[in-house]
Amino acid sequence: MTPHQASDSLRELAELAPIIPVIVVKDIDHARPLAEALVAGGLPALEVTLRTPVALEAIRIMSQVEGAVVGAGTVLTPNDVERAHAAGATFAVSPGSTPTLLQACEAEGLPILPGAATPSEVMANLERGYELQKFFPAEAAGGVPMLKSIGGPLPQVSFCPTGGVSVKNVTQYLALPNVICCGGSWVAPEAMMAAGDWDGIARLAAEALAIARGESVAEPA
Numbered sequence: 001m002t003p004h005q006a007s008d009s010l011r012e013l014a015e016l017a018p019i020i021p022v023i024v025v026k027d028i029d030h031a032r033p034l035a036e037a038l039v040a041g042g043l044p045a046l047e048v049t050l051r052t053p054v055a056l057e058a059i060r061i062m063s064q065v066e067g068a069v070v071g072a073g074t075v076l077t078p079n080d081v082e083r084a085h086a087a088g089a090t091f092a093v094s095p096g097s098t099p100t101l102l103q104a105c106e107a108e109g110l111p112i113l114p115g116a117a118t119p120s121e122v123m124a125n126l127e128r129g130y131e132l133q134k135f136f137p138a139e140a141a142g143g144v145p146m147l148k149s150i151g152g153p154l155p156q157v158s159f160c161p162t163g164g165v166s167v168k169n170v171t172q173y174l175a176l177p178n179v180i181c182c183g184g185s186w187v188a189p190e191a192m193m194a195a196g197d198w199d200g201i202a203r204l205a206a207e208a209l210a211i212a213r214g215e216s217v218a219e220p221a
């Protein structure tokens, strides 16, 4: 898979929904109901971070949920790429990027959203052919003003900002011409998962989607 094809494939993913939930699964029993809740709330593209021992199994289970499109996050090494792909991940996301990691994704045929936080990192990814990149850590690396500035000399690169994105700032990010979607963990909070509040998570997802689309959010009855 070429970098250009990978970017095209992730652009299609971003068309499913403007927000990609970033998920940390600690209890494997949460995998299915969480994926069902997020899909029900209108957020079907799911990034499961490889940060817990059950992450690969969670990818396997969530991939079977109707409507869910599941990828792996925190993909750092060629080994991560192979294991995530074998578990059923259809895309990979990384906080940064290295030639070794990108080469592994290209060889494996797993589209990757490579991370970047500075103009030089964005240029290195672009030089290789990645026109769609993750801007991470979005808020800490300069947020909306930084992305606006990068868009001046590098308008051909689009971004999925992640890291510190929430209901408070998601509309500002999405209003930028070089942002096509945002990632964030706020739609899958650990406390609600631990409490098994799947309806609450579905509502949170629906609310996030409405805000991202610029619709007014109805007060709960």
Ligand SMILES: O=C(O)C(=O)C[C@H](O)[C@H](O)COP(=O)(O)O
Pocket: 022, 049, 073, 074, 075, 093, 094, 095, 096, 136, 162, 163, 164, 165, 183, 184, 185, 186
């Ligand atoms: O795991 C990765 O691949 C990452 O790059 C990090 C995640 O995208 C952020 O941890 C999400 O940030 P928050 O929404 O602020 O919680």
